[in-house]
Amino acid sequence: xxxxxxxxxxxxxxxxxxxxxxxxxxxxxxxxxxxxxxxxxxxxxxxxxxxxxxxxxxxxxxxxxxxxxxxxxxxxxxxxxxxxxxxxxxxxxxxxxxxxxxxxxxxxxxxxxxxxxxxxxxxxxxxxxxxxxxxxxxxxxxxxxxxxxxxxxxxxxxxxxxxxxxxxxxxxxxxx
Numbered sequence: 001x002x003x004x005x006x007x008x009x010x011x012x013x014x015x016x017x018x019x020x021x022x023x024x025x026x027x028x029x030x031x032x033x034x035x036x037x038x039x040x041x042x043x044x045x046x047x048x049x050x051x052x053x054x055x056x057x058x059x060x061x062x063x064x065x066x067x068x069x070x071x072x073x074x075x076x077x078x079x080x081x082x083x084x085x086x087x088x089x090x091x092x093x094x095x096x097x098x099x100x101x102x103x104x105x106x107x108x109x110x111x112x113x114x115x116x117x118x119x120x121x122x123x124x125x126x127x128x129x130x131x132x133x134x135x136x137x138x139x140x141x142x143x144x145x146x147x148x149x150x151x152x153x154x155x156x157x158x159x160x161x162x163x164x165x166x167x168x169x170x171x172x173x174x175x176x
Contacts, residue, residue, distance in 0.1 A: 069118050076111055
């Protein structure tokens, strides 16, 4: 699993060609400086890196909880098997051991009661993670659509401005 820093560096390397294309395309707004765009871009990257770090932390915790639950389930199964063997042996013995059998059975019931909420918690965390991931992907998709729309609008604006400039230029030429 990559560290948040490694993820951030990979993201930087993947985004650099796109950033360079936007810088070279002449689409910088006259009201904004390239330094401001860089700051906004850095803030965006920082936020994305933080989100990814949190996402990795959630995934790591989810795996830890799942591993703990599985380890606990394994121990419970082993204990249940051992208790079943003990129960069979106890059935062959006389009454003095019935008290111990009852105690062991109560312990099994207690462990089963503790196990159920752990399984439910694990399932709830997995469901929350999936919902958060779906929301993130949806917003990413929306952002991509908005960026595409912005690029279309900027391109159209540039075309209209160039056309108007050419008309003005012709008007100036006809005046001379």
